[in-house]
Amino acid sequence: MIVDLERKKEKLIKNLIRYGYLKSPEVIEAIKKVPREIFVPSNMKQHAYDDTPLEIGYGQTISAPHMVAIMLEALKIKEDSKVLEIGTGTGYHAALAATIAKKGTVYTIERIKELAEKAKENFKKLGIKNVKVIVGDGSLGLPDFAPYTHIYATCSAPSIPDELIQQLAKGGRLLIPVGRVYGELWLVEKNDKIKKRNLGGCAFVPMIGRRGYNED
Numbered sequence: 001m002i003v004d005l006e007r008k009k010e011k012l013i014k015n016l017i018r019y020g021y022l023k024s025p026e027v028i029e030a031i032k033k034v035p036r037e038i039f040v041p042s043n044m045k046q047h048a049y050d051d052t053p054l055e056i057g058y059g060q061t062i063s064a065p066h067m068v069a070i071m072l073e074a075l076k077i078k079e080d081s082k083v084l085e086i087g088t089g090t091g092y093h094a095a096l097a098a099t100i101a102k103k104g105t106v107y108t109i110e111r112i113k114e115l116a117e118k119a120k121e122n123f124k125k126l127g128i129k130n131v132k133v134i135v136g137d138g139s140l141g142l143p144d145f146a147p148y149t150h151i152y153a154t155c156s157a158p159s160i161p162d163e164l165i166q167q168l169a170k171g172g173r174l175l176i177p178v179g180r181v182y183g184e185l186w187l188v189e190k191n192d193k194i195k196k197r198n199l200g201g202c203a204f205v206p207m208i209g210r211r212g213y214n215e216d
């Protein structure tokens, strides 16, 4: 089983590199290092290295590896970055961000308490200490620890919340899916001016909250 997963992982990484999703050594190293099988539900471990989203309970998913790769490449997280993630889910994406930002901190906010608790267990299992998990509505960001060099959402908002742009440091990058389920991935760069770029289509679970969608 372990050998099989290792082989599947190698093949997945090879394909993500070949098709241009994975490029930079830091992101490739992080994906090699963090075991996705720890984060997926126990009955799905054999699918940990399929390039597909998987259900994690509570109507939520862990994103497909190629989407995680696209986002990490676009974010350009550095060793000492201070990152905010909206939508902890299993904690896999945050674990990768924290591996890249090894001298920095990743704050991750999740609205579903049970998922946040499980993610904390996963970080503990892997000895990942530079992730802080907060339960709450991340559609308003997390002003207590702002500004952040990088902010990204793993759930899709109706529009880009102003609060997130405000909480971004100068020179910072914000990545957020916009649209109900099928939407577009937007990159916001904050310098003297705010530059917004559409990186293309994507599908994410909705962001539920004050600047998100209503729960229905």
Ligand code: SAM
Binding pocket: 060, 061, 062, 063, 086, 087, 088, 089, 090, 091, 092, 093, 094, 109, 110, 111, 112, 115, 136, 137, 138, 139, 154, 155, 204, 205, 206, 207, 208, 209, 210, 212
């Ligand atoms: N990054 C996760 C991972 O690696 O497993 C996948 C996240 S899943 C696609 C999106 C998550 O966003 C869900 O767990 C959902 O509960 C959460 N979410 C939705 N709206 C939110 C909000 N306003 N604040 C915080 N989390 C939210």
